[in-house]
Each structure stands twice: as structure tokens, then as C-alpha cells.
Amino acid sequence: MAAATQGNTNKQPHPGIDRNNAVIALRGVRKAFGPMEVLKGVDLDVYKSENVVVLGRSGSGKSVLIKIIAGLLRPDEGTVKVLGSEIDSLGTRALQDLRSKIGFSFQNSALYDGMNIRANLEFPLVRNKRSLTRKEIDDAVAQVLDDVGLSQTINQMPSELSGGQKKRIGIARTLILHPEIMLYDEPTAGLDPVTSEEINDLINEVQESYKTSAVIITHDLTCAKSTGDRVIMLAEGNFIRQGSFEEVFDSDDPRVQHFYNYNFITKT
Numbered sequence: 001m002a003a004a005t006q007g008n009t010n011k012q013p014h015p016g017i018d019r020n021n022a023v024i025a026l027r028g029v030r031k032a033f034g035p036m037e038v039l040k041g042v043d044l045d046v047y048k049s050e051n052v053v054v055l056g057r058s059g060s061g062k063s064v065l066i067k068i069i070a071g072l073l074r075p076d077e078g079t080v081k082v083l084g085s086e087i088d089s090l091g092t093r094a095l096q097d098l099r100s101k102i103g104f105s106f107q108n109s110a111l112y113d114g115m116n117i118r119a120n121l122e123f124p125l126v127r128n129k130r131s132l133t134r135k136e137i138d139d140a141v142a143q144v145l146d147d148v149g150l151s152q153t154i155n156q157m158p159s160e161l162s163g164g165q166k167k168r169i170g171i172a173r174t175l176i177l178h179p180e181i182m183l184y185d186e187p188t189a190g191l192d193p194v195t196s197e198e199i200n201d202l203i204n205e206v207q208e209s210y211k212t213s214a215v216i217i218t219h220d221l222t223c224a225k226s227t228g229d230r231v232i233m234l235a236e237g238n239f240i241r242q243g244s245f246e247e248v249f250d251s252d253d254p255r256v257q258h259f260y261n262y263n264f265i266t267k268t
């Protein structure tokens with residue numbers, strides 16, 4: 001993979017984005033838990049090869065949104081189309097098939113603590129592609145570890161890795177299935193600025209090498225700035241702003257100002 005080049009700079013929209021091809025299309029999506037309305041009718045298109053960042057305060061519904069995209073939660077109303085299929089219309093088998101094309105990088109990495117890194121990476125592969133030979137599995141594990149820069153950890157246990165390394169292995173575990181869509185839930189949460197930057201670079205490298213489209217959920221402004229081809233701000237159940245990072249924050253809306261100031265202050 002290309003060396004890390006992105007750093008803490010503004011991202012230029014990826015040249016490969018195909019605006020005629022929405023790989024994710026949400027229309028009028030509503031979700032409530034009891035009396036609490038989390039999403040109040042959101043529309044979202046994510047285009048082929050595009051990285052879309054969704055920003056929002058804790059509890060604003062970011063994780064709910066990507067769980068709905070991944071088919072892990074059902075909306076109360078509205079439609080969710082992913083890679084051309086309406087999720088609600090799919091049977092168990094077809095949904096499983098679709099899910100194997102979606103890489104979900106969880107907020108907490110979600111590695112199996114009792115398995116070494118090799119076994120953690122093999123797990124999704126063996127479960128999803130039963131016909132692979134031993135050599136194909138070994139090659140796939142070696143390739144994906146190389147892609148995330150962690151070949152040396154193959155025989156280590158998750159508990160021996162740093163937080164940043166665990167995040168990378170979590171991402172590698174989804175990449176091993178060559179997903180068309182990546183969903184990153186707080187990819188830089190709990191990481192120091194330097195390690196965060198490495199993860200931001202990795203997200204951009206994955207977009208480039210694996211040709212993924214992605215939704216990146218975060219409240220890390222540096223992550224938004226350096227990985228987002230487009231940035232959306234979620235507040236009070238709606239998308240209140242969207243555009244480039246600058247366009248989103250060039251606003252007098254107190255919710256936007258407050259979010260910027262709060263995150264700026266907590267990062268320094």
C-alpha cells in the first residue's frame with residue numbers, strides 16, 4: 001500500500017467517486033426507542049468510492065444509523081437500499097450474502113480475546129468461504145496483515161496489542177472478505193493524535209486499494225477532515241449540515257458552533 005501521506009490536511013474528494021452510482025440509499029428513515037426519537041426521517045446517498053463522514057454528539061444516533069445500514073437494526077419507517085437491494089425485502093440467505101459485502105469496523109474493535117491474530121483473521125474467511133484451501137487462507141491472512149502494516153503480530157494475542165494495533169486488526173478482519181462497503185464506527189476513539197492519524201491514513205489507503213465506499217462515524221474533527229470526501233452533521237435526529245468540512249462548519253448554527261468548539265477544546 002502507498003505510504004501514509006494524508007496527515008492532518010484537508011482531503012480533496014477522491015477522483016474515483018461515481019455520483020451516478022449510490023451504493024447506499026436511505027429514504028425517510030425513522031427510528032425510535034420507546035418515546036425517544038433517534039432518527040427523524042433521514043435521507044442519505046453514499047456514492048461508489050466515496051468516504052462519507054457522519055459527525056454528531058454522543059447519543060445523537062450515529063451508531064444506530066450505521067447499524068441500520070448494515071441490516072443489524074430495522075428502521076421503524078423508511079427504506080434502506082444497499083448495493084441495489086432493499087434490505088427489508090431480503091430473505092435470510094440474501095441478507096447474509098449482502099452482509100458479507102459490508103465490512104463493519106466496530107467501536108470497540110471486537111476481537112476474540114481467546115484467539116491469536118491469525119485465528120481472528122481466519123475466522124470470517126472460513127465462515128464465509130468454506131471452499132478455500134489452507135494456502136489460500138494463509139495467503140489472505142498474510143496479505144491483509146501486510147496491508148494494515150502488522151505482519152509481525154500474526155502469532156500474538158489481542159491483549160498484547162496496543163489500542164491502535166487492535167483497531168488495525170479489526171479493520172483487517174473486515175478487509176479479508178474484500179467488502180465493497182466499509183462502515184467505521186469511531187475508528188479513532190481512545191487513540192492518541194499520532195495513532196489516530198495513522199488510522200485516518202489507513203482509511204484512505206483502504207478506499208484507494210480496496211476500492212471501498214465508506215461511512216465513517218466519528219466526533220473526531222481531524223478524522224472528519226482527513227478522511228471525509230463529504231461530511232454530514234447529525235443533530236436532534238436530522239442531518240443539519242452537509243458538504244465539505246469547511247462548508248459544514250462555516251455556519252452560525254449554535255449546534256454546529258458548539259460541536260466545533262467543544263471538540264476543539266477537548267483535543268488540545
Ligand SMILES: Nc1ncnc2c1ncn2[C@@H]1O[C@H](COP(=O)(O)OP(=O)(O)OP(=O)(O)O)[C@@H](O)[C@H]1O
Nearest residue numbers: 033036038056057058059060061062063064065219
Ligand atoms: N438497542 C437499543 N435499545 C434502546 N435504546 C438504544 C438502542 N440503541 C441505541 N439506543 C439509544 O439511541 C440513542 C443513540 O444511540 P447511538 O448508539 O446511536 O449514539 P451514538 O451517536 O453512536 O453515540 P456515541 O458517540 O456515544 O457512540 C442513545 O440514546 C441510545 O441509548
Ligand SMILES: [Mg+2]
Nearest residue numbers: 062063107185
Ligand atoms: Mg456510537
